Amino acid sequence: MIPDNFTYLAPTSLAGVWEALNAHPDDAKILAGGQSLIPLMKFRLANPAYLVDLRHVPGLDTLEERDGALVIGAMARESDLERSSLIQQRYPGIHDATSVVADPLVRNWATVGGNLAHGDPANDHPAMMLALGARVVAESPRGRRELALGDFLVDTLETALQPDETLIEIHVPQPVAHSGSAYVKFERKVGDYAIAAVGARLAFDGETVREAGIGLTNVGPKALRAQQAEAFLVGKQLTDETLREAGRLAAADAQPSADLRGPVEYKRALVRTLTMRALRSAAERAHSATR
Amino acid sequence: MTQHVKLTLNGQTVEADIEPRLLLVHFIREVANLTGTHIGCDTTSCGACTVQINGVPSKSCTLFAVQMDGADIRTVEGLEQDGQLSPIQEGFFEEHGLQCGFCTPGMMMTAEAFLRDHPDPTEDEIRRAISGNLCRCTGYVNIVKAVQYAARRTREAQAAPKETATVEAPR
Numbered sequence: 001m002i003p004d005n006f007t008y009l010a011p012t013s014l015a016g017v018w019e020a021l022n023a024h025p026d027d028a029k030i031l032a033g034g035q036s037l038i039p040l041m042k043f044r045l046a047n048p049a050y051l052v053d054l055r056h057v058p059g060l061d062t063l064e065e066r067d068g069a070l071v072i073g074a075m076a077r078e079s080d081l082e083r084s085s086l087i088q089q090r091y092p093g094i095h096d097a098t099s100v101v102a103d104p105l106v107r108n109w110a111t112v113g114g115n116l117a118h119g120d121p122a123n124d125h126p127a128m129m130l131a132l133g134a135r136v137v138a139e140s141p142r143g144r145r146e147l148a149l150g151d152f153l154v155d156t157l158e159t160a161l162q163p164d165e166t167l168i169e170i171h172v173p174q175p176v177a178h179s180g181s182a183y184v185k186f187e188r189k190v191g192d193y194a195i196a197a198v199g200a201r202l203a204f205d206g207e208t209v210r211e212a213g214i215g216l217t218n219v220g221p222k223a224l225r226a227q228q229a230e231a232f233l234v235g236k237q238l239t240d241e242t243l244r245e246a247g248r249l250a251a252a253d254a255q256p257s258a259d260l261r262g263p264v265e266y267k268r269a270l271v272r273t274l275t276m277r278a279l280r281s282a283a284e285r286a287h288s289a290t291r
Numbered sequence: 292m293t294q295h296v297k298l299t300l301n302g303q304t305v306e307a308d309i310e311p312r313l314l315l316v317h318f319i320r321e322v323a324n325l326t327g328t329h330i331g332c333d334t335t336s337c338g339a340c341t342v343q344i345n346g347v348p349s350k351s352c353t354l355f356a357v358q359m360d361g362a363d364i365r366t367v368e369g370l371e372q373d374g375q376l377s378p379i380q381e382g383f384f385e386e387h388g389l390q391c392g393f394c395t396p397g398m399m400m401t402a403e404a405f406l407r408d409h410p411d412p413t414e415d416e417i418r419r420a421i422s423g424n425l426c427r428c429t430g431y432v433n434i435v436k437a438v439q440y441a442a443r444r445t446r447e448a449q450a451a452p453k454e455t456a457t458v459e460a461p462r
Contacts, residue, residue, distance in 0.1 A: 039334060
């Protein structure tokens, strides 16, 4: 499959990126890892006249904790996160998610920034990041703004990013004491998108849930928060009974549609089961953490 | 409307004026005329097009050649050195790691890069590493054995020079 013609631009600074975006506000597209965009271009579902490659802009591959947050730069690759001991130890839910994005070869190029900015409800990071309360930093010559991920994700393949803006960083709040996270994905085969997947984060006061975050993958027009299930869990102890109820509520929060990956009822049932598994795993991690 | 690209391909400098939309796999096969790199699914699934870019195994059907300006690219043709099969090639040969052979170039480029970071991998690590390369013939059993063979040979070769270093090379 051959994409339509375009002009390739490889600026070496953010100023150069903005210049390119400003010169072609309606038909320029940012290229990060390209593992979602290039397939879209090959199918001619996307036909940007200009591709602005971020790869030669220095300083965008940050992966560190700073001012109370994990900072993931726009060009940090999935494989960087997969190998990072910081991610493995402190952000196990993100590590779960990054390890099941497509396959190892795709992860050598794919970026977390692109995973969010693509706006695909089937992508793995948005749900986990919603559960973790992540924020997105967008920058343009007009300035820098920070959005909650829930506001950044607008609809299928649509984000709040303006044509002159670039996603620069993702900020994830640092884990608090007695908290844990997990991402559980159900897929037909390695490399496929999720039939459904659930990201969960729990923080405890002793045995009582103090905070709960639950994000759902590929069961709606965008990644969703299971808000009823989150609200239900706060103040409760995690028993078989409360887990089952949280699963039931998360399944009700889901908005799946029938497709080749299964009918609506099946996907809701999956959400129920995966929510229970993700919560259980997040709780185990919270209790085993010595922090 | 073309753009100029200059890269290293198996140690040789290759330069061309190309359309930016030219995929890397088409550049390798049709501009550089190296047809060992295969096109399978053309949708980032099968891994038949895997090459190493600056040492990193990558699916060349999902990258543009124009992105590769200045890159060091290695394809299956770059594995053999001076008529000697590389350990991974020898492994596929000795362990019958292929039947139709279509996936083999990509399999080997992935496995060879993987072994550089994992000289003594477990079977599970090998299976995960090649999970982006699909084989429709073998059931993977002999491919895993081939990678294990290559790992063993490479470890032996790295241990050996210490013993042979003092031996004068025959004239």
